[in-house]
Amino acid sequence: MTAWLRDCWYLALPSRDLRGGRLVPKVMLGEPLVFGRDASGRVFALRNICPHRGIPLHHGWIDGDGVRCCYHGWKFAAADGRCLDIPSLVPEQKLHLERIRVAAPPVREAQGNVWVWFARDSAEIDAAALPPPPLAPDIGDRAPAVAIAMDFACNVDDAALGLMDPTHAAFVHTSWWWRKNPKKVRLKEKSYIPYGAGFRMERIVLGEKGSKPYRLLGRGTSSEITFELPGLRIEHVKGDRHSVVALTAITPCEANRTEVHQRIYWTLPALGWARPLVRHLARVFLGQDRDVVVKQQEGLAYKPNLMLVDDADTQAKWYHRLKQEYLKAQEEGRPFRNPVEARLLRYQS
Ligand code: FES
Ligand SMILES: [Fe+2]
Structure with a gap:
């Protein structure tokens, strides 16, 4: 278990x-x-x-x-x-x-x-x-513009690994408005550092071609993604005027039921009209993550040996090591020592 x-x-x-x-x-x-x-x-x-x-x-x-x-x-x-x-x-x-x-x-x-x-x-x-609960950066005490939660019929690890997996997007998150052809993958290079009880993808500049959605946030829009135990992912997109933060929190409910919370915050004042659309897209996305993990359970029922392959699966390896270290440090009554080493991950997605 x-x-x-x-x-x-x-x-x-x-x-x-x-x-x-x-x-x-x-x-x-x-x-x-x-x-x-x-x-x-x-x-x-x-x-x-x-x-x-x-x-x-x-x-x-x-x-x-x-x-x-x-x-x-x-x-x-x-x-x-x-x-x-x-x-x-x-x-x-x-x-x-x-x-x-x-x-x-x-x-x-x-x-x-x-x-x-x-x-x-x-x-x-x-x-x-107690330490304060996790907070979305840069948004003060705003309430989320969009808040959704979904039950995943799987254990907490399968839910977490599914959400941090960097290469499923081209195959799972497909629809008429998003990446119609899953065969078109591109080389990605992302630099990661240990951070807190997890790791962080260092900030990358987005939309150098100046695409419209990024321009809403101002100039030099960039993105940074942090993952921390027990199951928290925070993506922080910011320009010189505004920020958008997506916070995903994974809560185990029962052995084979995990609740995945998604919150989206933004500092843009006049975007109320966009909420229903963003909520809809977030539901579609998270629903795709849930559906594929539920299909995975059909195979996992036979307890197959699994593989973690190269850079694409390095975050999954880190997740397992972070968890092991967390439990061991608690057992031994000593401070947590982050086992992640800074490195560049290269994969096609
Ligand atoms: S008062 Fe709660 S069961 Fe009696
Ligand atoms: Fe996904």
Whole structure:
């Protein structure tokens, strides 16, 4: 089974899903959680199982600073999951309510996203000392112009490898408006460096011929792509006036279900009309990635030996090595040492 990394942030859902007092259930890393916003507007996550008789809490409702279970009305604090009220108790029944609690993992809201911290040891979390969740660069606290999520029926590694694979595009992302002929591949040369818990494709200048979409961002438009564990890809396209950032975050839900989140941010003020079109294109693209990985599962069911070939598959090799090192460093209680070495990757795509 593929390992789920811990002591890191995972993207749960877009902020806008928590409007109007909604309670949203989600399984992440095999754990049932419920998300909501308390009366003061603060986002929270609780384990989605009532400790009384096990009914999921999302069937209940938000009651001020907590969530009330729909079955017998027990109330749990949004902030830390402590039990605040058991309506059936009569005054002389002195139960220590504070000893009853549901787990409440740390959550953060930033740039229109809700992130959850999955700890290795939840007893040891100091929520105030956690690093900030991943952020899209250069866009302040804007909400995304486009936010989509898709379930991939595969494990987290297959989803991650499918998304970072540099040479499938010519074969998978084909349609009438994009690369009609998959046989036409060109030489690509990209320079990579180790970065954080991952690697970065160094900035390349785009559209030297001055093609129109790039000119919207100003002069000298360039692009940089960063991948970091546990499954975060950030593509940052910027000109001298504006930026576009595509953030992809991969969240394991169950052994063979992985949610892939795609967020697109831009600083261009007058591009609201473009949202439906960009959302549609992003859905088509991500859908193609999902469909091919689902087809792949038909073959993987027979547990074949797989191959990682030359530069085109070097990022896949790095992903495996990064993950191994991450787990080993945790096990040995030492700092993570990035195993990636700077190099130029050459491939046809
Ligand atoms: S099952 Fe939740 S209050 Fe009884
Ligand atoms: Fe793709």
